[in-house]
Amino acid sequence: MTNSVNRRARASQKRRRLTAAAARVLHEQGVERTTLADIAREAEVPVGNVYYYFKTKDELVRAALGEHSAQLDDLTGRLDRLPGPRERLRALVEAWVEQRDVAARYGCPTGTLTVELDKRADGTLDAEAGAVIRQLLDWAGRQFRELGLAEPDDLALTLVSAYQGMSLLANALRDPDVMTRQGARLLRWLDSLRAPESSH
Template sequence: MTDSEPRKTASRGGKRERLASAAAEVFHQQGVERTTLNDIAQAADVPLGNVYYYFKTKDQLIEAALGAHRGRLADLTAQLDQLPDPAARLKALIAGWVEQREVAARYGCPFGTLAAELDKREDGLDQTAAGVLRALIDWAEEQFVQLGRADAHDLAVELVAAYQGMSMLANALRDPEVMATQGRRLAGWIDTLA
């Protein structure tokens, strides 16, 4: 949810992993409908024929991109879990969102935009996307539980909703400072709950 900086993906992992990671990035930048398999092959620095070897359909690439998002979220939350207390973990999550404010202003949330686009489909990929958002909510809920909050689930939903809202506004207004301002507000909110 914070790892969306456009970059060359050729140096990471095997071809399948590079293609999945490139798909996540290109879908974020261009949207699913505007993205071709060739766009993804170029971003992954893989010949187009290899795309078909690993993924027979664009939907399989979408599923792989969702898997890449799940993996990035798992890596991120594992890093955050190394911090000493739940308030610090939540505030570090928010700081990561703010660090990505230029990307959010240009393309929106790397995952929220994909989830919104997939919601318009009725092929089950919308529910797969929802699972990634649920994982973030579940992680945030656990942090609020550790803070002793009986309303932990509601607070987790509020936090993720605030992030999606500030990302969408930053993107619509092309104003990265929306993320900075709202990030400070959210960090202050966490302080009031701890």
């Protein structure tokens, strides 16, 4: 009994390592250039093990998207512990800016994957990548709604669009300072937003 529990725990741990490695390697190299051997090397497991857990590269891409979603859940879960929605939104922008070196080198993990998947002929995984961005939009929309601001979903769209834009430009220009400067602008913008005065 104990042996089978240990085996299952080890298998789960190995799958988790492969999934995290897939998310990192796909972000750094892109889908087309990444091989299963690259992911095995990053996860420090024999390449044959990759096939045991993931039969195709698409299954690995799907797992990587799941990893992005889990990382976003983890981040927003931490942000949700902050006292108010404005602090949460500010902390989100600060978290983006902290990743400026990664963004300058590889772009936004989810954004770059979404664009790449959209260009594939079969077009099966792009909607799943879009769902991770939708998850972020929904979370940001809730914060703006809690602030009592008009058109909270449009404000969320503005915020996430700004992040995607600054990640893209930081990457294109290989300049992390783009993230720093645009992050500061976003923080000032967030501070300037005020709920309309009550009419009574």
